[in-house]
Amino acid sequence: MGCVAFVPAQTAGLRERVPAGLPVRSELAETPFFPQTEFHCGPAALASALGAVGVEVSPETLGAQIFVPARRGTLQAEMLAGARRHGAVAVLLPGELEALLREIAAGRPVVILQNLGLSFLPLWHYAVIVGYDLERGDVVLRSGTTRRALMSLRTFEHTWARSEHWAFVAVQPGQLPHTASEAAVTQALVAFERVATPAQALRGYEAASTRWPANLSLAIGRGNTLHANGAKEAAMQVFEAAARQHRSAAAWINLGSVALELGQHERADAAARDALAIGGEWTGQAHALRERVLAAARAVVR
């Protein structure tokens, strides 16, 4: 294990000075609590996090969706997927204690994975951080069968570091965590789109593309979900803006496809030619679009 400091680095930093704008203490007392059943700390923690954003689902229901019997536990990817399936966006947080505390101060409980044992004898456990007190030097967890489990910041950081500082918040579509990075939010929304309703996915992309207007993936997501919601003119506007802003062949192709659906053949043809002019990895799809435009034009003539 090498040389492990008694007081781990992030805790030491927090002891030295309280980060600007962070309250000394905060606790989300109204976060729901579900005492875990055997091996089911994952479903219990997830039920708690979802309940906190108004999604009421029992640990039993979640267990059937995320628990792996032979592993006697829940895998991290399935925790995230479980949140998605119930209409919440699961966003991974930066691996910093300060980020976790800021989310709590902003009213969001955080689901974490910690190794309560040692690296060679692990005891993996999911819990929800609902509070902290920098003066007392501890965090408050919904953990196991304990509604308010206090753990020193030092011990928390040791046990959390072993999971490579894995933590996520579940948010309503359209809400964005305070501390999550652009990449993490984009990843979360793209994953969410797989299983969310078009309306939910759109709310997510609208909020995120407002915060990060230069992000092509979010713009495409917004355009695609507008289209899925039946707002085809709005989708075309988003695709055109993205195509020009990023010189994106993919955006031109999607613009052309939607234009074709609406019978706007000239616009579709222009978009196809713009996509072909850019070339690159989307050349195949650009050619396919051009073919469809020509076929549609021939059909009209006949």
Add this chain to the structure above:
Amino acid sequence: MKQIQRLIACVLAGSVSFAGFMTSAQAALISTETVAASQGVPGVADARGKVYAALDRAEVMQALVARGVDPDHVRARVAALTDAEAAIVAAQIESAPAGGNDVLGVVLFVFVLLLITDILGFTKIFPFTRSVR
């Protein structure tokens, strides 16, 4: 038993890739996932490409069923994973952390820890251990 497993894998792989083909034929729009992957957004695409993604999904479904997950639920479970997540789960389903908080595990943990300290000579709890000289 192995033959049945192989048959299940073939059926699952076939139905997964068929579904994928159907989707790409009908949906003329380039998916957000595809653009995000090309933009280098982490955690979305399978590093080895779309074909492997389909295989990874089938493998994950089979692996979950083999580990006690209800076969009726497994398709929906895997559909909620991104290609990247499916690839990771496929590769690490045995080794990845599975949070459970196992009381028996705690007992076992303490037992093994004390065994080690006995062997190292820091304690003498068990009568049957001989510490390293």
